[in-house]
Amino acid sequence: MSHTVFRKMFRSRNCPTDRSVLTDIYLMEIISRQQRMASLAKKLRRENKVLGFVPTMGSLHEGHLSLIQKARQMCDVVIVSVFVNPAQFNENSDFESYPRDLTSDAEYLAPYDVDYIYAPEASEIYGEDFTTFVTVDDISEKLEGASRPGHFRGVATVVTILFNTIRPDFGYFGQKDAQQVAVVKRLVRDLKFDTEVIVMPIVREESGLALSSRNSLLNDEDRAAAAVIRKSLLTAERAVEKGEEDAGTIMQIVSEVLESESSARTDYIALVDPDNLDPLERIGDGPVLLAVAVRFGDVRLIDNIVLQEKQ
Numbered sequence: 477m478s479h480t481v482f483r484k485m486f487r488s489r490n491c492p493t494d495r496s497v498l499t500d501i502y503l504m505e506i507i508s509r510q511q512r513m514a515s516l517a518k519k520l521r522r523e524n525k526v527l528g529f530v531p532t533m534g535s536l537h538e539g540h541l542s543l544i545q546k547a548r549q550m551c552d553v554v555i556v557s558v559f560v561n562p563a564q565f566n567e568n569s570d571f572e573s574y575p576r577d578l579t580s581d582a583e584y585l586a587p588y589d590v591d592y593i594y595a596p597e598a599s600e601i602y603g604e605d606f607t608t609f610v611t612v613d614d615i616s617e618k619l620e621g622a623s624r625p626g627h628f629r630g631v632a633t634v635v636t637i638l639f640n641t642i643r644p645d646f647g648y649f650g651q652k653d654a655q656q657v658a659v660v661k662r663l664v665r666d667l668k669f670d671t672e673v674i675v676m677p678i679v680r681e682e683s684g685l686a687l688s689s690r691n692s693l694l695n696d697e698d699r700a701a702a703a704v705i706r707k708s709l710l711t712a713e714r715a716v717e718k719g720e721e722d723a724g725t726i727m728q729i730v731s732e733v734l735e736s737e738s739s740a741r742t743d744y745i746a747l748v749d750p751d752n753l754d755p756l757e758r759i760g761d762g763p764v765l766l767a768v769a770v771r772f773g774d775v776r777l778i779d780n781i782v783l784q785e786k787q
């Protein structure tokens with residue numbers, strides 16, 4: 477079967493006990509075939525529908541939801557892909573342990589008026605003799621790229637394939653993955669994709685920990701300890717607001733806060749230009765990205781904040 481239709485009835489919030497309002501039948505189609513996705517998207521474009529596309533690896537949470545809700549506001553049709561992309565994992569164990577549950581993802585999306593879930597098998601995306609990869613030079617090798625060689629080649633390749641299949645008017649990405657945003661924006665600009673990239677702010681737990689599918693891999697202690705990441709970024713922000721401009725000093729401040737948590741292992745702390753990820757020595761006129769990667773046990777978490785000198 478090439479696709480499944482997911483049906484869900486839900487009650488009106490205003491009148492939860494009145495059975496007569498149980499008439500809203502919500503339809504969401506789950507598509508697994510690339511050809512079906514492409515022909516459907518083509519038909520919708522011919523009907524002049526504005527297509528919004530949210531690429532995800534599933535295990536959906538409120539971070540993903542913020543992208544989906546923005547797409548819902550802006551577009552006629554919302555397509556969410558759920559695809560754990562093997563090409564962007566450089567460790568097989570990481571790929572294997574990545575949480576996957578399409579049924580619970582579909583249930584999670586049911587109340588949010590998503591039109592289509594595109595959930596292909598890896599073989600639909602990468603045929604047996606697949607040999608074409610897309611590389612965004614330079615920015616792909618920095619920060620995350622240094623620890624995860626080939627990661628952004630995998631990201632750029634799958635985004636190219638998904639954009640070519642759907643040809644969305646808008647593609648939605650989270651600031652949580654700031655380097656991914658830089659890579660995708662450059663990809664879209666250089667290869668002249670007719671898709672506008674929309675970036676949404678980081679959604680966090682109450683503790684300040686950025687929501688991530690990987691958080692479910694943390695034990696309770698590490699999950700609580702990981703709130704130190706946000707604390708370190710906010711401490712840096714306060715220092716900048718008080719007039720600190722020197723990158724070395726700001727990174728030292730972040731490092732000290734992270735070190736206050738014994739289970740945290742800092743992978744990198746970087747102050748860079750958000751577009752090209754070049755290191756910066758001072759906080760200047762424009763925005764500066766402060767990005768960190770920190771390990772708790774086997775789980776590697778990333779977070780960031782955009783700093784700007786007080787005007």
Ligand code: AMP
Pocket residue numbers: 531532533534538539540542543648649650651652653676677678679680686687688689
């Ligand atoms: P993923 O499923 O982790 O590949 O993420 C899919 C999209 O959701 C990416 O554009 C992420 O940047 C975005 N995203 C993930 N977590 C968050 C978050 N906490 N806040 C905002 N966006 C997020």
